[in-house]
Amino acid sequence: MTASSTPSMVERALAVAGLTKLYGEKRALDDLTVALDDGVACALVGPNGAGKTTLISILLGLIGADAGTADIYGDPAGSIAARRHIGYLPDVPSFPGWMRADEVLELALRLSRIDSTSVVGPLLRAVGLEGNRRPVRMFSRGMKQRLGLAQALVGSPRLLILDEPTSALDPAGQRLFHDLVRSLRGRATVLYSTHSLDEAERVCDSAIIINEGRLVRQSSMDDLIREGQGLSLDVSGPVDRLVDDLRAAAWIRSIDRAGNGPRETLTMRVTDLETAQRELPGIIAATGAALHSLNPRGLADIFLDLTGGAR
Numbered sequence: 001m002t003a004s005s006t007p008s009m010v011e012r013a014l015a016v017a018g019l020t021k022l023y024g025e026k027r028a029l030d031d032l033t034v035a036l037d038d039g040v041a042c043a044l045v046g047p048n049g050a051g052k053t054t055l056i057s058i059l060l061g062l063i064g065a066d067a068g069t070a071d072i073y074g075d076p077a078g079s080i081a082a083r084r085h086i087g088y089l090p091d092v093p094s095f096p097g098w099m100r101a102d103e104v105l106e107l108a109l110r111l112s113r114i115d116s117t118s119v120v121g122p123l124l125r126a127v128g129l130e131g132n133r134r135p136v137r138m139f140s141r142g143m144k145q146r147l148g149l150a151q152a153l154v155g156s157p158r159l160l161i162l163d164e165p166t167s168a169l170d171p172a173g174q175r176l177f178h179d180l181v182r183s184l185r186g187r188a189t190v191l192y193s194t195h196s197l198d199e200a201e202r203v204c205d206s207a208i209i210i211n212e213g214r215l216v217r218q219s220s221m222d223d224l225i226r227e228g229q230g231l232s233l234d235v236s237g238p239v240d241r242l243v244d245d246l247r248a249a250a251w252i253r254s255i256d257r258a259g260n261g262p263r264e265t266l267t268m269r270v271t272d273l274e275t276a277q278r279e280l281p282g283i284i285a286a287t288g289a290a291l292h293s294l295n296p297r298g299l300a301d302i303f304l305d306l307t308g309g310a311r
C-alpha cells in the first residue's frame with residue numbers, strides 16, 4: 001500500500017455522496033457531497049428552504065433519497081445500525097406533559113432497550129435539570145429543550161443531530177443552550193442545523209453551508225471568518241479616486257460599490273483586518289473623501305455573500 005492510499009486514522013462520522021432528493025420538479029437536495037470526521041462539532045447552515053431538514057430526514061431514515069448515499073459511521077442511513085448511532089433533537093421536542101424529567105429519560109431508556117437507569121442522574125445534571133420534580137407541562141421552552149438534549153443523549157449516540165434547536169428560545173435561553181452544547185463536546189460528533197452563522201460560531205468549529213440543495217462551502221469557522229473579514233464604509237466625495245487607492249492597498253481582497261448619488265457604500269474584503277483598520281483613515285484623508293460610517297463585516301454578511309441573499 002502506498003502512503004497516499006493509507007486510510008485516514010480519523011473515522012468518518014458521516015459520509016454523504018451525490019445525495020439528491022426530488023419533490024416533483026423541486027431538487028430539495030442536489031448532488032450533495034459532504035463528510036464529517038468523528039468528534040467534530042459542525043454546523044449545518046443555510047437559509048429557509050436550503051435543504052437542511054431534508055438532509056436530516058434522510059440521515060434519520062424518515063425519507064429516502066432519489067440518488068446518492070449517506071453513511072453514518074459506515075452504516076447506510078435508514079438502517080437500524082445507522083439509527084442506533086444517532087441522537088436527535090428536533091426544533092420543538094414534545095413530551096407527555098404529566099411526566100417528570102427523570103420519567104421521560106427512563107421511558108427513552110426503555111424504548112432503547114437499555115435496562116440500567118444509572119445514566120438518568122448524570123444526564124439530568126449535565127443539562128441542569130437534576131432534582132427537578134415538576135411535570136414537564138410546567139417547564140419553560142428552554143427547559144424542554146434541555147430535557148430534549150438529555151433525551152437525545154440517551155444510549156450514548158455517536159452522532160448528535162440538533163435541528164434548529166434554539167429557534168423557539170429567547171436570547172437568554174439560546175445562550176444557555178449554546179453553552180450547554182459546547183460543554184458536551186467530546187461526548188459525540190455534533191451536526192447542528194441553524195440559519196445563522198453567528199450561532200454556528202458560538203457552538204461549532206466548522207460549518208457545512210448549503211443553499212438550494214447544493215453545497216456552498218464546507219470549512220472551519222476560523223477560515224470562514226478569516227476569508228470573509230472586511231469593512232463596510234459609507235463615503236462621499238472623490239469616490240473613484242478612493243476606490244483606486246484602496247485597490248492598490250496590500251491588504252485588499254475585493255471591493256464592491258453600491259449606491260449612487262453623493263453617498264456610496266464600499267464593501268471591502270481584506271486579508272489583514274488590523275492593518276486595514278490602521279491604514280484606512282490615512283488613505284481616505286489623502287483622497288479628500290468624507291467618511292460617514294465604518295463598520296466591520298459580520299458573520300451575517302459572510303452568510304449573505306455565500307448564499308446570495310439580499311442585503
Ligand SMILES: Nc1ncnc2c1ncn2[C@@H]1O[C@H](COP(=O)(O)OP(=O)(O)OP(=O)(O)O)[C@@H](O)[C@H]1O
Pocket residue numbers: 023026027028046047048049050051052053054055195
Ligand atoms: N414534503 C415536501 N413536499 C414538497 N416540497 C418540499 C417538501 N419538503 C421540503 N420541500 C421543499 O424542499 C426544499 C428544501 O426544504 P427543507 O425543509 O429541507 O429546507 P430547510 O433548509 O430545512 O428550510 P427551513 O430552514 O425553512 O426549515 C424547499 O424548497 C421546500 O419547499
